[in-house]
Amino acid sequence: MLPELSENEARVRIARVIASELEDGALVNLGIGIPQLVPDYLPDGVRVILQTENGVINAGPNPDKNDLRVIDAGGAPVRVLPGGAIISAELSFAIMRGGHIDVTVLGALEVDGEGSIANWMIPQKRIPGMGGAMDIVAGAKKVYAATRHFDKNGKCKLVRKCSLPLTGRGTVDVIATEYCVVRNIYGRMVLTDIADDVSLKELLDRTEMKLDVSADLVRRRF
Structure with missing residues (x-):
């Protein structure tokens, strides 16, 4: 059996x-x-600069959850950390589209064997729109x-072919x-890391996506 984890345990493992x-x-x-949990688990000595889609550079958490003067793209209160800035939406999207974002981390409804991702719409469900997800994964x-x-x-959720509307085709690294961790290596989806409490055979049996197993597969604590 794969370990049964609570929602919080699973989310923390992924973010970590x-x-x-x-x-x-x-x-x-x-x-x-x-x-959004990722910054809570950064290793000592590692500092990243967070950019929000709606125009904050060097955003940080705001302990006052009722202070809505500055918010991120999800509507959560944030602070502008020293050295940061509030910029226009046009400039924010120019940064994303221009290839200036080093890393984006997105949730997913489906990811497929071609590295395509669907994360913005389930048919027949009301949604506000795609937002900037398409721009971010492309840039x-x-x-x-x-x-x-x-x-x-x-x-x-790791499938052979996405059935939901795509956010980006072949964009996931x-x-x-x-x-586990799966990496897109020259178009092949390669299993490179696996949690130390997970059965490799069962994971492969229960994963729809075709995975190549790295010869240097790393077992580690997630």
């Missing part, structure tokens, strides 16, 4: 794994949900998909779930 890979000084865009230098391995109905 991604945080361990971020480089000091990187300009990072975070999506809503699991990605960021590195794209992380931070996602639970299975949805609430037990269906694997790394998938991090609570059980």
Whole structure:
């Protein structure tokens, strides 16, 4: 059996794994949900500069949850840290589209074997719109998909081919779930890291996406 984790345990494991890979000084865009936890688990000595889609550079958490003077793209209160700035939406999107974001971390509904990601719409459900997700995945230098391995109905979210409307085609570089890390290496989805409490055979059996297993597969604590 794969370990059964609470929602919080799974989210923390995913955020912790991604945080361990971020480089000091990187300009990072975070999506809503699991990605917002990543800054809480950055290793000592690693500081990243957070950019919000709606126009904050060097954003940080605001302990006053009722202070809505400055918010991120998800509507959560943030502060502008020393050296940061509030910029126009036009400039913010120019930064994203111009290839200036080092890393973006996004949630996902599906990620497929071609590195395509669907994360903005479920048909027949009312949504506010795609927002800047399409711009971010197309423009960021590195794209992380931070996602639970299975949805609430037990269906694997790592699929052979996305069935939901795409956010980006072939744009995902790394998938991090609570059980493993999968990297897009020259168009092949390669399992490079696995949690030390996970059965490799069962993980492969229950993952719809075709995975190549790295010869240097790393087992580690997630």
